[in-house]
Amino acid sequence: MTAFLKATHPSRYVIYVGFLVIFAVFAVVLRDDGFATPANLLNIVQQTTPVTVMAVGMVFVLTAGEIDLSIGSIVAVSALLAAVAMRALPWPVGVVAGIGVGAAIGALNGALVAYGRLPSFLVTLATMGVFAGVGRRMTDLKSIPIENDAFNALFGSGSLFGVPSLVIWAVAAVGLGAFVFRETRFGAHVHATGDSARAARATGIKVLRLRFAVLTLSGALAGLAGLLYAGRLNGARYTLGEADLLTVIAAVIVGGTRLNGGSGSIAGALIGSLLMGMLNNGLILMGYQPSDQMIARGLIILIAVALTLREPNR
Amino acid sequence: MTRKHTAAALAMGAVLAMTMPTWAGETVGPGGEKATPTSALTLSDAEVAKLKDGKFTAALLWHTSSDFVNAVTAGAKDEFARLDIPVVAQTDAGFDAAKQKSDVETILAKKPSAILALPLDPVTSAEAFKPAVAAGVKIVLLSNKPKDFVQGKDYVTIVTDDLFQMGKHAADALADAIGKKGKIAWIYHDAQYYVTNQRDNAFKTTIESDYPDIKIVAQQGIADPARAQDVAQALLLQHPDLDGVYVTWSEPAEGVLAALRAAGNKHAKIVTLDLSEPIALDMVKGGNVVAIVADQAYELGRAMATAAGYGLVGKAAPPFVVAPVLTVTKANVAQGWQESLHRDAPKSVLDAAK
Numbered sequence: 029m030t031a032f033l034k035a036t037h038p039s040r041y042v043i044y045v046g047f048l049v050i051f052a053v054f055a056v057v058l059r060d061d062g063f064a065t066p067a068n069l070l071n072i073v074q075q076t077t078p079v080t081v082m083a084v085g086m087v088f089v090l091t092a093g094e095i096d097l098s099i100g101s102i103v104a105v106s107a108l109l110a111a112v113a114m115r116a117l118p119w120p121v122g123v124v125a126g127i128g129v130g131a132a133i134g135a136l137n138g139a140l141v142a143y144g145r146l147p148s149f150l151v152t153l154a155t156m157g158v159f160a161g162v163g164r165r166m167t168d169l170k171s172i173p174i175e176n177d178a179f180n181a182l183f184g185s186g187s188l189f190g191v192p193s194l195v196i197w198a199v200a201a202v203g204l205g206a207f208v209f210r211e212t213r214f215g216a217h218v219h220a221t222g223d224s225a226r227a228a229r230a231t232g233i234k235v236l237r238l239r240f241a242v243l244t245l246s247g248a249l250a251g252l253a254g255l256l257y258a259g260r261l262n263g264a265r266y267t268l269g270e271a272d273l274l275t276v277i278a279a280v281i282v283g284g285t286r287l288n289g290g291s292g293s294i295a296g297a298l299i300g301s302l303l304m305g306m307l308n309n310g311l312i313l314m315g316y317q318p319s320d321q322m323i324a325r326g327l328i329i330l331i332a333v334a335l336t337l338r339e340p341n342r
Numbered sequence: 343m344t345r346k347h348t349a350a351a352l353a354m355g356a357v358l359a360m361t362m363p364t365w366a367g368e369t370v371g372p373g374g375e376k377a378t379p380t381s382a383l384t385l386s387d388a389e390v391a392k393l394k395d396g397k398f399t400a401a402l403l404w405h406t407s408s409d410f411v412n413a414v415t416a417g418a419k420d421e422f423a424r425l426d427i428p429v430v431a432q433t434d435a436g437f438d439a440a441k442q443k444s445d446v447e448t449i450l451a452k453k454p455s456a457i458l459a460l461p462l463d464p465v466t467s468a469e470a471f472k473p474a475v476a477a478g479v480k481i482v483l484l485s486n487k488p489k490d491f492v493q494g495k496d497y498v499t500i501v502t503d504d505l506f507q508m509g510k511h512a513a514d515a516l517a518d519a520i521g522k523k524g525k526i527a528w529i530y531h532d533a534q535y536y537v538t539n540q541r542d543n544a545f546k547t548t549i550e551s552d553y554p555d556i557k558i559v560a561q562q563g564i565a566d567p568a569r570a571q572d573v574a575q576a577l578l579l580q581h582p583d584l585d586g587v588y589v590t591w592s593e594p595a596e597g598v599l600a601a602l603r604a605a606g607n608k609h610a611k612i613v614t615l616d617l618s619e620p621i622a623l624d625m626v627k628g629g630n631v632v633a634i635v636a637d638q639a640y641e642l643g644r645a646m647a648t649a650a651g652y653g654l655v656g657k658a659a660p661p662f663v664v665a666p667v668l669t670v671t672k673a674n675v676a677q678g679w680q681e682s683l684h685r686d687a688p689k690s691v692l693d694a695a696k
Contacts, residue, residue, distance in 0.1 A: 062451030071451070075444040171439075171465035173489070257440050261466040265439050309448045318407050318434035 042335040043282055047299050047306075050328065054310040061313045068309065074194040074260075076305035078103070078253035079275055081197065083297040084205035085246035086280045091209075092242045093222035093289030094148035098137060099250040099276060101159035103269025106130045106254030108163060111172035111264035119179040126258070127251040133159060134247015138240035148243065156273075163266045171265040174258055183259025197256060198298070201249070206294040218242060222289030279304050282332045303332065369506045369540075371662030372487045378660035380501065380638075380645035385425075389655045394426040398654055400647070401431040401449045403442065403459035410639050413683040414484065417643025418458055420684075425651055430454055435462060443470035450477055456650035458643075460484040471496075480653030482646045493661045498653035501646050503637040504664040505537060508615055509544025511669045513552070515633035516586045516613040523555035524585030527577055529570070529598065531590040532563025538590050541615060545588050556586075564590070570597025578605050586611045592618035592634065602630050617670065617679060619688040626672050626695040638665045640684035 055064040062068050082099050089096045110126030133155060140151045174180060186193045209215040220228040221235050229235050250269070258264045281287055282303060283296025307328055311321040369377050385393070400422050404411045415432065422429055431449045435442035439462050449457070450473055457479050461467030468488040474481060481497040491497055516526065528546055531538035549556050560581050564573050570589070578584070578601055587602075587610055589595035595614035599621065602610055612631045614621060625631040642665045652659040670678030675695050679687035686692065 062453065065451060068448070068451040071444070071447045075447065078440070171463045173465045260469070261439055261443060262469040263465040265463060265466050267437055267462075268440055271436055271438050271441065305444075308444065309451075312431050312433055312445065312448045313452055315429075315431055317432055318404075321434075 043284060043296055043299055043303075043332060046332050046335060047303050050303065050310075051306065054306065054313075058310060058313050063310060063313050070192065070195070072302065072305045072309050073198060074192055075309070076301045077194040077198040078256045078260075078269075079272055079279060079304065080298055080301040081201045081249050081253045081256065082246075082272065082276045083279045083283070083301050084201045084294055085242075085249035086276050087205070087209065087283075087285050087292040087294050087297050088218055088242045089148075089246045090280060090285050090287060091222045091289060091292035092218045092239060093225065094141060094239055094242060095152065096134075096137065096148065096243055096246040096250075097152040097273060098133065098156040098159060099246060099253070100269040100271070100273040101156045101163060102130045102133050102247055102250035103254040103257060103272065104163035104264070104266050105133070105159050105166065106251040107258040107264035107268050108166045108172060108266065110255055110258055111174050112167065114174055114176050114179060115172070119176045122174075122176075122179065123183075123255060126255045127248055130251015130254065131244055131248035134244040134250070135240070137247065138243035141243060142236040142240040148239075152243075160270070167266070169266055171263055173263040175262070180259050180262050183255045184262065185260070194256065194260065197252075201252075202294055202298045209292070209294050214238075214241070219290065219292075222286075222291075224290075275304050276301075278329055278333075282329065282336055284336055304329075369502070369504050369664055371500060373493075373661075375493075375660075375662040377504065377662050377664040380641050380663055380665045382660065383645050383648045383652070383663060385648060385651050385655075385657075389651065389657065390425060392655050393651050396427075396455070396654060398425075398427045398455035399430045399452070400427050400456040400458065400650060401433075401452065401454040402429060403433050403435070403445055403449065403457055405435050405442070405460045405462050406437055407434045409683070413639035413685075414643035414646070416684055417640035417645075418647040419643075421644045421647035422650075425647070427456070427647075427650075437462060439463065439466035439470065442467065446470050446474050450474060450479075453477075454479060455654055456480040456482065458482050458484065458646045458650060461486045461488050464489040480650055482649045482653065484642065484646060494658065499649045499659040499661055499663055501642055501649060501663045501665065503537075503642070504667050505540035506544040507667040508635050508637060509541040509546075510548045511635045511667050512541070512588060512613045512615060512633070513545045513548035515635065515669050515671070516588060516611060517549070517553045517556060519611045519613070519632040520556070520585045522553055525557050525559040525581070525583060526586040526588065527560040527562060527581060527584050528558045529562050529564060529574070529577075529587060529589045529594065532565045542588075542590055560584070564594050567591075567594040567597065570594035571600045572597075574598040574601035575604070578602070578607065582607075584610045586613070587630075588612075589614040592616045592621045595631070596620050599624055599630055617682055619691060622670070622675060622687065622691045623694055625670075626675055626691055628672070632671065634670045634678075636668055636670055636678060636682040638668065638682055640682065641665045 106126040106129050109129050110122040113125045114122035137152050137155055140146050141148045217233045217238050221238050225235050257268045279300030280297045283293055283300030285292035307325045311324050419429055430452050433445040442462050457474055471488050475496045483497050483500045485502040530542040560577055562577050564570050589598050592614050613633045615635045617636050621631050649659050668681055676687050
């Protein structure tokens, strides 16, 4: 039994147990307040989809030993660009523009990190600021409505065979992300690079190209998150994504991804993201004041992190 | 006002610019509706009894957390308590439109009968509040209207500050303090923000039209309140003989006050907007500050809760409701704090006023 626990790294599964415990507590305490209704649970999944999508990118970035602080700013730029593009052009152009600008900013981050040999923390801290400013300038702080029904259905309030489109996006991002992360050579290279860049290089992995790739991927996924927000709100606004960076990082870390590279978990990131959404939702339904909601949320995250990250042999 | 309060006002004002023009010196509603004072909202005994028996609940969906929001919340909660309507949830969207939409969805799980809310902006809030309208919740709005929402059908009414009167009160107070003649500086908020723009311009308009012997000799915009002291220092170098200074709100006014003190200038009078402890302290100690114009945040909240009562008993509410403005001076500082924020003035201010 001990051997089994050691082999399976029990701390990795604490988050799943913790998630279920918190869910159970809310379900009991809020039994008369609609917490465990299908509609509310579906709300939580839909509300967290943009964070989940960004968390998938962040798992790749962190596992490769880098970080991307610019995702929140990319969200706003992507959403606004898509909204502006769709005013004059067919909606698929807006989609391409939104994801494309995210990928382009990600590629800029990647180029500066990989080929400019700069630390990703500082590069993305800088581009976070730059593109937050760009987002504000793009439309002069004005919100841009999106009146295209096809776009709003695909990225927001639509559904396919009764499954809301945001749920489909979350499942697709997590499924595809987990597959690439665990089953492909690219995923293996991400792990190896984050574990030891020197060793990875020695085995022939193109470390620089890989860093460029994970940051570009993260940017593209943040661009997609921007479209998901825009679809959900039928419009874009410069503040979109502004508060998401720390939520994404918290979700990813709580989900068992190491902040300093080498190992990560896409499924864990999904659970982490849902946990963040569930805490927001449950604490509001509890009727707490916003300040008390923040304190409770912080404490619960602290406990979750303590349980997840305490490795006995550290 | 605190920085947060200002940020709140600024953010909510950003898009109001499109919807709420100020015409000919008075604040009018999004569709040009005439303003009704909050005091005109009243519920009869029969209506109160009906509300008490109705097993209604309410939720408060704010845009942020701040001193201002706290005072609005206190007003709303007191009035809801009088009507036996429990407040079952309160949220803070942190100026995030996506969070506000999530908040609406979340609180609908509690099936509140009424929602008081400050929609972040007309465009994205329309989608955010649609589910609440569809669920038949009575919505009372603070200051901002979601695009295409129809009063009486989608929401009960809009309650807001009387922005023009705030600027006008500031002009009258400064004019009184300097004997209705002299040279003044107009320090305005250099940004496209409805709330401060309306107040600043109302001040200027009032001086220009009502006080012919007062000359605005310096016009200085500030974009960053933290730099107000630098800006004021430069201005005082060019105009050492100013009789009065208008400052767009209290946080930059603290910087202007610091500049006057540094220059040893005890002559120039300051008038500003929104209560703040350091500004009030200077005022009660007989310093440069002579008046602070304040809105009535508590009254805004009380009126919103009353308006929710209108919606719940099916009584038609006036479409656009404004809260009165008050000018706080050394003489009424204790009462001013009570009327604006419904709490005691800071102890330092009360002690100094004795």
